[in-house]
Amino acid sequence: MEDLESYIAAKGFPNGSTFATSGNNFNGGDGYHWAGGWGENPLTFIRWLPGVEKPLDDSFLSLQLVNSSLYMVQSEGLDDYYICEYKPTLRQFYLKRQTLSLIILMVAISRCTPPFVEIGDRCFFFSSNKIPTYEYYKMTYKNRVFSVPVIMDWLAANFGCETIDAKARLMTVRSWEEMKLIAEYMRYKAHAQTHAVFWCGGHRGRLADINDIDHSTLVDFYWHQDTQPINYTHFEVKSPKKEPNRGRYCVKLEFLGTKLEMSVESCHKKIAFVCELN
Numbered sequence: 001m002e003d004l005e006s007y008i009a010a011k012g013f014p015n016g017s018t019f020a021t022s023g024n025n026f027n028g029g030d031g032y033h034w035a036g037g038w039g040e041n042p043l044t045f046i047r048w049l050p051g052v053e054k055p056l057d058d059s060f061l062s063l064q065l066v067n068s069s070l071y072m073v074q075s076e077g078l079d080d081y082y083i084c085e086y087k088p089t090l091r092q093f094y095l096k097r098q099t100l101s102l103i104i105l106m107v108a109i110s111r112c113t114p115p116f117v118e119i120g121d122r123c124f125f126f127s128s129n130k131i132p133t134y135e136y137y138k139m140t141y142k143n144r145v146f147s148v149p150v151i152m153d154w155l156a157a158n159f160g161c162e163t164i165d166a167k168a169r170l171m172t173v174r175s176w177e178e179m180k181l182i183a184e185y186m187r188y189k190a191h192a193q194t195h196a197v198f199w200c201g202g203h204r205g206r207l208a209d210i211n212d213i214d215h216s217t218l219v220d221f222y223w224h225q226d227t228q229p230i231n232y233t234h235f236e237v238k239s240p241k242k243e244p245n246r247g248r249y250c251v252k253l254e255f256l257g258t259k260l261e262m263s264v265e266s267c268h269k270k271i272a273f274v275c276e277l278n
Contacts, residue, residue: 001045001070004083009068013081014114014140016065016129018189020075020082023061032061049073051194059188067138074188080114115139116165116277117189120181124171125164125275127151128195141165150195154250154267157199161275170201171274172223173253175232179260182274186255195272202230202251202262221251235262 008019022035023043034041049064049071062075063083112123115137127137127150136147141164148160154170161168173179201224206217220229250267253260253274265271 001047005068005070008065008070012140013065015067015138017081017114018073018075018079019063019065019070020079021061021063023072025059025061025074047071080117112277113141115141116275117185119185120178122178123277124182124185125161125168126186126189126198126272127157127160127274128198128272129189139164151270151272152199153270154199154203157273158201160273164275165277167278168275169224169278170199171276172201173232173234173260176234179232179234183255183258183260186260187258196255197252197271199271199273200251200253200262201276203267204249204264233262234260 008017023032024035025032032043034043047070049066059074062073062079063070064073112118115129116123116125117129127148129137136149138147139145146163148164149156152160158170161170171182173182202221204218204221206214206220206222206227207225221233222228223230247266248264250265251262252265252271253262
């Protein structure tokens, strides 16, 4: 594991990157093992990511890079990269003088640059997708190294997205199918147990600009500078009132185990956030 950590760190993979392996737990509750033996090759070394819940049955095993160290995490196959193991024949070993086990890292085909992750056909950044014990997300992106607070108010979160990438903004949700895909990602990858509530780009009233709201449109919700109200919503059972309640103008999303639910909140509240590349 130490040799693999050193290799990955030397290659400059971003903090928080995940790597798919052959490990899995699809053998009837007998614990994780390496594929190929189906129970005959159990793990002989374990280092789970601190602060995460006990991995569930019927899941894959991945490695996550956290501050130059690799930790084991459960996965559903949405990893940033994958790791292949190649064992040459004895003839190949003598001819090429290779080691008996070569680890080859290969970049998975993805149009999203970490720390953005691909969900469906879009790229998202989760401020909570880092080890839970840190208050800042430390990242390397487009040759820049900087830290982003995990929790911010709605307007600051918007600016935070733009700081990461000029084309980024708080996330939008366009359909039930997309909501479900995002919920599946959060279930395993975004530390939802510590940050289950986060900002999205929804708000009351149409914005003439970022500092000016058309008050005649406060009965509806909009994404960013869209001129038409949100075409898909999944508000909590108790729908928000037509008029703002106690200054609650901004839309948040809450992860509830298998789904995401919308509700309104004061824009000044500091919570986690999710960005999208627009």
